[in-house]
Amino acid sequence: QVQLQQSGPGLLKPSQTLSLTCVISGFSVSRNSWDWIRQSPSRGLEWLGRTYYNSKWYNEYAESVKSRITVTADTSKNQFSLQLNSVTPEDTAVYYCTRSVQWGAFDIWGQGTVVTVSS
Amino acid sequence: EIVLTQSPDTLSLSPGERATLSCRASQIVRSNYLAWYQQKPGQAPRLLIYGASSRDTGIPDRFTGSGSGTDFTLTISRLESEDFAVYYCQQYGSSRTFGQGTKVEIK
Numbered sequence A: 001q002v003q004l005q006q007s008g009p010g011l012l013k014p015s016q017t018l019s020l021t022c023v024i025s026g027f028s029v030s031r032n033s034w035d036w037i038r039q040s041p042s043r044g045l046e047w048l049g050r051t052y053y054n055s056k057w058y059n060e061y062a063e064s065v066k067s068r069i070t071v072t073a074d075t076s077k078n079q080f081s082l083q084l085n086s087v088t089p090e091d092t093a094v095y096y097c098t099r100s101v102q103w104g105a106f107d108i109w110g111q112g113t114v115v116t117v118s119s
Numbered sequence B: 001e002i003v004l005t006q007s008p009d010t011l012s013l014s015p016g017e018r019a020t021l022s023c024r025a026s027q028i029v030r031s032n033y034l035a036w037y038q039q040k041p042g043q044a045p046r047l048l049i050y051g052a053s054s055r056d057t058g059i060p061d062r063f064t065g066s067g068s069g070t071d072f073t074l075t076i077s078r079l080e081s082e083d084f085a086v087y088y089c090q091q092y093g094s095s096r097t098f099g100q101g102t103k104v105e106i107k
Helices: none
Strands: A003-007 A018-025 A033-040 A044-053 A057-061 A069-074 A079-084 A093-101 A105-109 A113-117 B004-007 B010-013 B019-025 B034-039 B046-050 B063-068 B071-076 B086-091 B102-106
Touching: A003 A093, A003 A105, A018 A033, A018 A093, A018 A113, A033 A069, A044 A069, A044 A079, A044 A093, A057 A069, A079 A093, A105 B034, A105 B046, B004 B086, B010 B019, B019 B034, B019 B086, B019 B102, B034 B063, B046 B063, B071 B086
Parallel strands: B010 B102
Antiparallel strands: A003 A018, A018 A079, A033 A044, A033 A093, A044 A057, A069 A079, A093 A105, A093 A113, B004 B019, B019 B071, B034 B046, B034 B086, B063 B071, B086 B102
């Protein structure tokens, strides 16, 4: 049974860096694609970015956060991470890590992390 | 960016009734890469349908996805109590974007 367990701080101040980690159990991080998605009342569900392995590691990011985001994988810990720089209150949302299958549908989701950006 | 518009915003129905949810894309969705999700309060979304019409593992056959190009539909043949939730469509033919959701509520 594949499971994703998220961890990371839930409260940040503006200009700080958001860092979340997603530990994978029951599946290898070197297979499939691993994505981050966030959800807020104002922006709805928003895909942020992904990492995947195909002879080497690749990344793909949403245009809306491309200048601020990094998604990385750690094969030794079988996990992947999100880093979002220079956060503002608009980055307040529930953040989810997910597994992507069938070219881009998200079949496994983490439990979600509520992230609040406030001074 | 492909914009997905779902209709209606809210659907008020009784258990046992048929629900028909629409998702319209601003451009053709390549290879019908369109998924549907169900989300209940406090939970992560759950994948129901991928590739416009394929049910994910364990999804009951009362959920049916159809459509192609720019127009897609999720049909729930007979609503059960656990089906009252918010439903989202998502395209993955060009980057990934989600619709704004349709809430299926008890009438």
